[in-house]
Amino acid sequence: MAERDAPALPEAVAQGPFEVVTDPDALQAAADRLAAGTGPVAVDAERANGFRYTAKAYLVQLHRRGSGTVLVDPTAIDDLSPLQEAIGGEEWIIHAASQDLPCLREVGLAPATLFDTELGARLAGFERVGLAAVTERLVGLTLRKEHGASDWSARPIPRAWLEYAALDVEVLPDARDALAEELARQGKQDIAEQEFAYALERRPKPPAAEPWRRLSGIQAIRDRRQLAVARELWLARDALARETDTAPGRLVPDRSLLAAAMADVDAKGRLAARKDFTGRASRSELDRWWAAIEAGRASTEQPSLRVRSDEPPPPRFWRSRKPEADVRLRHARAAVQAVADELSMPAENLLSPDTVRRLAWDPIEVTEDAVAEALRERDARPWQVAATAQRIAAAFVEAGQADPDPSDAPS
Structure with missing residues (x-):
């Protein structure tokens, strides 16, 4: 039967309840209910990305078999410790945990163990790993993903949004069980456990020394004075965004800051007259800009156009700057891809592209032990070391024997 003729999957329907917990007494009752349930706890959080300056949680959803669904407003309750005490020692099921763990920790919620259904789907070789796709494949239900980009800081939260939020956790226990079976069938249970533990232990990178350099398109600036202007505009916008808890791009978009920095206008009025200087605060905060x-x-502190970094340059420059590293990289990439194909998973989940680049750029002894030690120094997990160290070492030996010509090395 053609795929277009396949019967449509039934749509998931949220079970609720949908009352939002907003006071300590209700929170304690919800915590008691969750503690009385069985099995892992499904957890999710909704933020207001693109609307607010912070990435904090504006709604926390929890679901456990035998307990139903709990929806908590973390902005209305100062202390969520009853929840942590009730479920902190349980396994938590989170889809794409790297997105939610930081804001959950911010409100005092953290799991002892983790099962990440998004990461698990990647390890299992699923082509589509969004929650809706995983739910369709593993649970046989469709999810409507229509409110994920909404402003979750809005109050009151509409009923339709709450139903959407509840579904995000209500489908997770069944998805987790089916995915665990699939990972076990593929012999990847230990791999998944190592990756989940690493995801739980991993912390966000420290803030950049010069975060203003993240301004989109800043590479187009070739004048240090203009770069100093771009820096001051970014810092001014960031201060206003922090003060008003508004996403910076909603005040003045990056492209407008860049245009203002490069325009060399000689008067405030000329800045206001520019059609490429837009945004809700572009005129109301004109004096600030x-x-x-x-x-x-x-x-007098004009920034450098180029930033010194210990990171390797983009690979497109390797052939001219360090041809032997270019050959090593192409051989190593081919080796990693071959292993990833054997394991039926994306190469970036087998070994991060940055790790492969750094191994190729900095020459090391081309032995399995030396490569294994270099991998461990870069936080590779035991299963990754076991799967790739020997193959990368062999690839480096081949690279050393190859002519540094792209036509002679694996792509």
């Missing part, structure tokens, strides 16, 4: 422009132009 003009002050930033003047500060950048007057600054």
